[in-house]
Amino acid sequence: MDIRNFVIIAHIDHGKSTLADRFLELTKSIDKRKMQEQFLDQMDLERERGITIKMQPVTMKYEVNDKEHILNLIDTPGHVDFSYEVSRSLAAVEGAVLLVDASKGIQAQTVAHLTTAVEQGLKIIPAINKIDLPGAQIEETENEILELLISLDSDAERIHKISAKTGEGIEELLADVVKTVPAPRIDIKKPLRALIFDSVYDDYQGVITHVRVLEGEISPGTDIFFMGSKEKSESKEVGIFSPQRVKRKKLQAGDIGYIVGGIKEIEKANIGDTITTVKNKATEPVAGYRQPQPVVFSTIFTKEDSAFEDLRDALNKLKLNDASLYFEPESSPVLGRGFKSGFLGMLHMEIILERLRREYDLDLLVTSPSVAYRVYLKSGEEETIFSPSQFPDPSEIEKTEEPWAHLRVITPPEYMNNVMKLLKTIRGEYADTEYIGKERMRINYEVPLADIISDFYDNLKNTTSGYGSMFYEIAEYREEDIVKMDILLAGDEIPALSRLVPREKAQSEGRKVAEKIKEVLPPEQFAVAIQAAIGGKVIARETKSAMRKDVTAGLYGGDYSRKRKQLEKQKKGKKRLKEQGNVELDSETLMKIFQ
Ligand code: GDP
Ligand code: MG
DSSP, rough: EEEEEEEEETTTTTHHHHHHHHHHHHHTSGGGGGGOOSSSSSHHHHHHTOOOOSOOOOOEEETTTTEEEEEEEOOOOOOGGGOOOOOOOOTTEEEEEEEEEEOOOOOHHHHHHHHHHHHOEEEEEEEEEEESTTOOOHHHHHHHHHHHHHHTTTOOOEEEEEEETOOHHHHHHHHHHHHHHOHHHHHHHHEEEEEEEEEEEEEETTEEEEEEEEEEETTOEEEETTTTOOOOOOOEEEEEEESSSEEEEEEEETTTTEEEEOOOOOGGGOTOOOEESSSOOOSSSOOOOOOOOOOOEEEEESSSSHHHHHHHHHHHHHHHHTOOOOEEEEEEEOOOOOOOOESSSSSHHHHHHHHHHHOOOEEEEOOOOOOOEEEEETSSSSEEEEEGOOOOGGGGGEEEEEEEEEEEEOOOGGGHHHHHHOOOOOOOOOEEEETTTTEEEEEEEEEEGGGSSSSHHHHHHHHTTTTTTEEEEEEEEEEEEEEEEEETTTTTEEEOOEEEHHHHHHHHHHHHHHHHHHHEEEEEEEEEEEEETTTEEEEEEEEEEOOOTTTTTTOOOOOOHHHHHHHHHHHHHHHHHHHEEEEEEOOOHHHHHHO
């Protein structure tokens, strides 16, 4: 039977899940009664937030021109944090539907994913969606798509104009997928090579890998070998997605399906790894395998220290389905026990935190995110550090490095000035600007990752009235003089408030933090000095004034000397308090400082 393997490349909200629903209906893959919107988005969180986190593949049967076809669709996650997963699903297919919302135009991530798709030799089928909307700019979007394809040395026979909502143009689009996307080359004589593009954990069966079989074939009861993790096991079950799992006797070259390998830890069956057989080993794994690398770090505490074990259980459970989640225990004098955690990016972090709160009912405190720095010691050793508490004594340090990223911002030209102003507020190097169509510009920038992980995206959205979009890829590490900035309250160092900053930004950062603390710190009986310091040298300071207790209240009339006596007594009292002064920082105040 004729197979077509394809993905849909689209920005969040451009209608990918809705289009997939129409395909499922058209191919009668799902009983009308069972049909609910965004069928392939199975996690509650995905439905609520309307974003696709995990790819849910599906196999459909479709008859055109009296010929039956097998269509395998992989739904890809759209956000920057998951771009590596997207690149793996692109490697598992021969074609891509490029879906663009006619009212929004092309967005930065779409360009990035399309570029990868073209590089990997995929056939592109462009479609303009939401043509039913009154604000649809169909012609302009068509021009943008054309220019973009030309700039990538790619082309397409036609650009579809569809409405995933009303169903207009969907049948022609699917017929074009069958016509344009090449059937996979089927070589079942070669040793097995199955590319893992996703894996999920099942309580009974362990890790279930989602694979594209590129060469060879696999049936249950075969000894298999994971070429990246070097893990050996036996295939227990193989099958396809309908979209629920359906057992098959075998999978062969060209197929997309699943393999149950009796593996209990998801790190042993990583996305991007290649499965082969023990008896007849492939010589080369599928190219492009990468170990998932967390790039953003933060420490998670529970508000009640007693919930620490619950947090551990919850993280372990989430880890079963997410090999890229990293955590290790850490403790802080103020905040108690917690977990230092690593994420692929800010959205990944947000999703994990939301799931911990929602699915595990945990009350959490989270420190502000940090990148991973490289520290080269005079002793010749090299360390990766993301927590100020790990930072070595400056006298031992030879040099420090921080991660950079290629940043791509796409914006309508009228916001160009705003975007350039925003970019001036962060460190970085301007590369170039280019037009995509008439209504959109792309700005290429090189930036330190630390400067775009916390609030840059929000600022970009604000400064472009929501029209700007961004995409970044982690690039190389570059040398930068990184220092540990300590925060002192009434002369005491508060370790939870220390942070790693570039020396050139230390002063302004220090001032910002000191001001913030002054604002949120509850007043004490005595004035509190708030200092930011590097290696004992104060670089910024603020003073939180003492709480004013009106000791003269109740003393009416002219008894001036009594009033004076009272005030003098208070002054002495304050002095004594100040000498003993100890600032209690509760966790709520700490959180306000982190925000
Ligand atoms: P995804 O994030 O790309 O998966 O986008 P969804 O499929 O979840 O769609 C985002 C929103 O756009 C939903 O509210 C859909 O109902 C809506 N939508 C999708 N396609 C169309 C369309 O063709 N016309 C209109 N008017 N709305 C659409
Ligand atoms: Mg979706």
